Each structure stands twice: as C-alpha cells, then as structure tokens.
Ligand SMILES: NC(=O)C1=CN([C@@H]2O[C@H](COP(=O)(O)OP(=O)(O)OC[C@H]3O[C@@H](n4cnc5c(N)ncnc54)[C@H](O)[C@@H]3O)[C@@H](O)[C@H]2O)C=CC1
C-alpha cells in the first residue's frame with residue numbers, strides 16, 4: 001500500500017468482461033517495483049455469484065495469477081489465486097483498520113457475510129485485534145442473509161478458536177449495533193447497513209463487490225463518512241457513482257500509512273472502500289514463487 005502511494009507500482013484500471021448479467025472476468029495486470037516483493041503479474045479472476053446454486057462447494061470467485069520475469073517477459077509461473085485473493089484482501093482491511101482506529105478502543109466487531117471473505121476476515125481480525133465485549137471473552141459477531149451459512153461458519157470458527165467466541169446474528173441491524181468495526185463482504189446489491197444504526201466513530205471495511213463496489217452501504221453512510229480507498233486510479237474508474245453522489249475521497253490507505261494524509265477524528269465514521277489491487281497479487285505471487293523455489297528447487 002505504501003509502494004502504491006509512493007508511485008512505485010503500476011496498475012492501470014482493470015478491465016471487466018461481463019459474461020452475463022451477474023458474472024464477469026476481471027483482468028488485473030500489475031507491476032510492483034520492490035526488491036523484496038516486486039513482480040510483474042496479471043491476475044485473471046472470475047466472479048460468478050450464481051455458482052452457489054450450481055454446486056455445493058463451488059467458489060463464486062476463481063482466480064489464477066500469471067507471473068512474469070520482469071526483464072525478459074518470460075512466463076515464470078501460473079499460480080492458483082483463490083487463497084491469495086482471500087488473504088491479501090483481508091490483509092488490506094487489517095491495515096486500513098489499524099490506521100483508521102489507532103486512537104480508538106475496539107470492543108465490537110461485526111462481520112456481514114459468511115462466505116470466503118467473511119471467514120478469512122474473521123480469522124485475520126481475531127488474530128490482529130483484541131475485540132472484547134462487556135461480560136464476555138473475545139467476541140466476534142457474524143451475520144449472513146442466509147442464516148444457516150452464518151451458523152455453520154460460527155460453529156466452525158468456535159471449534160477452531162476456543163478462546164474467541166464467534167456469535168451468529170439473525171438481524172444485520174442488531175449485528176452492527178454498537179459495533180466499533182464493521183466488515184461487509186457480500187454480494188448484496190441493496191444496502192445492508194444504514195447510517196442510523198451506526199455509532200460515532202465506527203470504522204467500516206466495505207469489501208463486497210457485485211456489479212458495483214459500493215452497494216452494501218447506504219448512500220447516507222458514504223456522505224457522512226471519511227471515505228478512504230486503496231488506489232486512486234481504480235477509484236476514479238470504478239467509483240464513479242460515488243463521485244456523482246458528491247463523495248470526496250479522503251485519500252489512499254498507503255498515504256495514510258506514510259503520514260501523507262492526517263487521520264480522521266475519533267468521532268468520525270470512516271469507510272475503507274476496498275477495490276482490490278493488482279499489486280497486492282504481485283507481491284503475494286512473488287512470495288509464493290520465492291517460497292516454492294526455496295522449498296522445492298533449493299535456490
Ligand atoms: N475488495 C476486494 O479486493 C475483493 C472483494 N471481493 C468481494 O467480496 C464479496 C464476497 O466474496 P466471497 O466471500 O469470495 O464470496 P462468497 O460467495 O464466498 O460469499 C458471499 C456471501 O454473500 C452472501 N450473499 C450473497 N448474495 C447476497 C445478498 N444479495 N445480500 C446479502 N448477502 C448476500 C452469501 O450468502 C455469502 O455468504 C464479493 O462481493 C466479492 O466480489 C472478493 C475478493 C476481493
């Protein structure tokens with residue numbers, strides 16, 4: 001994120017190729033100039049929300065990353081991108097949350113969405129933060145529009161982490177009530193969070209992206225919040241609806257990390273509008289490739 005804001009990263013706005021009214025292919029080329037994490041890659045990722053109706057365990061998001069030699073342009077590897085997409089997206093939310101809640105006490109985390117992103121965010125946030133509700137041990141709330149799915153995730157996570165209690169909520173309103181941090185990671189095309197449900201100073205990571213990137217939160221939330229983004233070029237291309245609404249972006253998370261933009265006041269509601277960046281995939285692909293070489297090729 002820092003490299004993006006220092007302009008040591010090239011990631012032109014991605015191309016979206018729709019295959020029907022709900023599904024599309026994103027082409028995400030990127031170049032990251034960094035001796036440790038740098039790489040030239042292109043992620044091809046399909047988003048097919050209707051896969052849930054086709055097969056029990058068919059992911060709705062499927063990705064592959066082609067990794068190239070930066071000098072010769074020769075293909076070095078094709079790396080399965082599903083795990084990478086999960087982890088790097090949650091990592092971006094963790095960084096945004098760390099910097100946008102630095103002066104706030106965090107008690108309540110609400111996750112809306114119990115799919116792949118909901119799960120990985122639950123794992124990452126329980127690892128990096130210490131959410132602790134009154135009269136309880138560490139507690140993380142999870143809601144899904146299909147409650148059974150949330151119940152299954154909650155039961156899986158509670159078995160995995162005995163010390164942290166994950167709790168299923170049947171109402172999205174009750175789930176976000178008094179929340180200090182909210183994560184939305186669904187395919188909702190209508191708002192699932194309303195401004196009047198939020199308390200002062202809440203931070204929201206808006207991760208979900210169906211055909212638009214900003215349909216999970218009500219317009220009034222965007223208008224009342226300081227809205228941060230991951231990269232300006234992507235935001236200009238993909239968040240035109242928010243711009244038309246009159247939403248001004250406060251800055252990139254990378255600029256916040258490097259001190260180039262001053263953080264919001266503690267009572268201000270903040271939104272990290274996560275688009276997902278190609279160079280996050282570059283860095284992860286490079287890391288996976290280097291580990292592979294070390295482990296299996298001894299180089
Ligand atoms: N910002 C980023 O970098 C990334 C964003 N995404 C986006 O995050 C979202 C979640 O992705 P995954 O967890 O991989 O998908 P998933 O299919 O595993 O999970 C989606 C969840 O949303 C729920 N859902 C579906 N339709 C809904 C609706 N109309 N209203 C409320 N909930 C609904 C499903 O029940 C499911 O639990 C998607 O919108 C995806 O495009 C995914 C990867 C990266």
Ligand SMILES: O=C(O)C1=NCCCC1
Pocket residue numbers: 045047061085209275276277278
């Ligand atoms: O950056 C990504 O990867 C994605 N962004 C939005 C849609 C799903 C994948």
